[in-house]
Amino acid sequence: MAEAHQAGLRVILDIIFNHSGSNWVYPEGTPGGTSTPHYTQGRYAFGAWLGDQGQTVGAIAGPEDGAWPSELQAPECYTRAGSGSLGAGDINDPFAEHKRSDFITLRDFDQNTVLGDLAQCYKYWIALSDCDGFRIDTLKHVSLEDARNFCGAIKEFASNLGKDDFFLVGEVAGGDYSQDRYLDVLDRNLNAALDIGEMRPTLNGVAKGLVHPHAYFDGFNPASAGMGSHRNLGNRHVSILDDHDHVFGQKLRFSSEAASPQQIAAGVAMQAFTLGIPCIYYGTEQSLAGPEPAERFWLPEWKGSDRYLREAMFGPAHPLRSGRAGLESALDPDLPGFGPFGTAGQHCFDEQGPAFTRIAAINAVRAQYPCLRHGRQYLRPISLFGRAFDVYGPGELIAWSRILDDEELLCVVNGHGTDARGADVLVDASLSPSGSLLQVVLNTAQAGCPLASGAHPVGSSLVVKRSSGGMAFVEIRNLPPSEVLVLANHPQPDPGDVLP
Structure with a gap:
């Protein structure tokens, strides 16, 4: 961290305070099973904690069992509502299904019970790491009040450490309205929202010459767009060309159907030179595009699975073994590694590549001229x-x-x-x-x-x-x-x- 700061970099950690890991199960006989039971508006009983090998344990006996710290070990810390729809319900309703549901097998916190303890955990990480901000995962799945209180507590602690501009950016899925709503309510407690809704595929289409430019630039108009007032400020949205989820549109990197590396740089230029905080997703500068076209016909869920957004830039020769066996760092010699461009055992970090050199020049000009930033x-x-x-x-x-x-x-x-x-x-x-x-x-x-x-x-x-x-x-x-x-x-x- 110190070396990053000496180089003029600011470091933002990715955090979650909506849910814990898959560290306990529901009781036998719960409708839908013990792992992902059917959603209920009430509460299911607590089942059992999971141990270091995923087995049920009667009590937490060591650091690999259950949930830690110990404040998160009471069943009342969790909504215990089962696995429902992550998009159902009104964004303003603190008891909406998307706010109470487990995140598939990841257990949803009951925020009223654990909010203070979670804030203490992340205050510790600020003091320990000297980081400069947090990217807050799944913020939409936390009520507006709890999100405001959590972010306010973090901001106040950071200010006491002299970090007056501690940067908090929220991942708010659901589109422009949801992003806009959280920015409005959290106000000064949330610096910006990741612009992962309708604007991302619009930017993709305009940069590729497939969509009228007005579709993108109208998104900055306070009078005609849900996020327009915040985009127009220039510092309250983080512009996205690619990300790890693609909540809207196909789960396909921009590069995958780009006409050339030049077109990739053109998309980044539209991020860098328009209002907002540009975020370049890893691999964009290397034109990562998923497997070769000849292979795609055989791939399961091609364009529909986020695995194709997350290929390894530094591709291993073989992947880890599946499931818990992979926790022991055991490689699976029978499978090739998921590397760039359909390769295994290769890396593709090329500082002389056509997209990289253009994007480097784009960033240098943006840094040189305050006009392009402000x-x-x-x-x-x-x-x-x-x-x-x-x-x-x-x-x-x-x-x-x-x-x-x-x-x-x-x-x-x-x-x-x-x-x-x-x-x-x-x-x-x-x-x-x-x-x-x-x-x-x-x-x-x-x-x-x-x-x-x-x-x-x-x-x-x-x-x-x-x-x-x-x-x-x-x-x-x-x-x-x-x-x-x-x-x-x-x-x-x-x-x-x-x-x-």
Whole structure:
């Protein structure tokens, strides 16, 4: 942790306070069985704790038995409601089925009983690890009041340690409304929500040139989107291109059906240069895409199982043995490891790969210009060679500006995966008078292949022109498929500027 902090990194731990592990079972004769019984609005009796080999034990006798710490060993700590629907019930109802149900075999806590004890556990981890925040798993499955109280207790403890900006981000499944509701109620106690609802597949579609750009950018409009008011703030949602669950849409990595590594970087650019906190899921920078296409026909639950979102970047030659045998680190020599691109015993962390180099350049430009992190956002109309300025449909240039004080950074993505595109793109006439220059500060085609020649290299400038109607624009020409440009009206800080 100390080394991470010295390198300028902040570390966020993934925590759960909705449920424990599969450490006890229901009594014999419980409807539906002892592991995943049918959901009840009441409470089942407690059965027995499980031991180190999954066997039932009469009492907790050692550290591998039951649940720890000891405060979590009373049956009253658990709702004991069985395994129900994780989506059923009103998000505002503290007794809704999705809040009382076990998480399949993982046992649901009765929050009123254990909230304080769980908060103490995680306060300990803050003090021990010196971490900088928590990603809170399954936050939707905890009542609004309990979530607010837990997050408030964590925030107060962290502040007492001098961590005034301890970052809490919640995983709230269920879509825009659910995310928006938890952010509203928890207010200052929750920094941001993972944007894992409808916006993730929309971003995927726009970046691939399959969906109209308005579908994505309208998601930032406070008047027309459930999460719009929070997205528009820029610091209350964590944008997601890929994640480990894909609650909405197919369980398929963006890379799996991308036209090229360039298109993967284009998707990341839309995260990095629009409002929000961009989160790059591991393996996106390596174009992890699941097994080879020829293998997919034979795979169980292809596009429907999260196993295909979780392949091993550092692929083992063989997996661990199934079940409890794997706890002893015993390999199964009869099965190949689940490695990248259908391999076994190989890794694919390539810092020279086409997606990696482009994403590195994207992140470097975002870090260099505060405008790309904090500026206001405006979707820019384009003109397709004489036609009216408008936001055109899938497969054309996608352009938007970020504006901070007198700075404008124009971001342009070619939404077509196989063909070059060009257009005239509007800019702010008050910030860029006719005849002024916008300088190219990022060209992902050049980042991916520094020796390549092409349109709009870094350091070149475009002249701001005026239309007959007085609108300011620049001419973008021959932008290669899925490549990205960023242009700045003030590429270098002026004398006397305060630097970040």
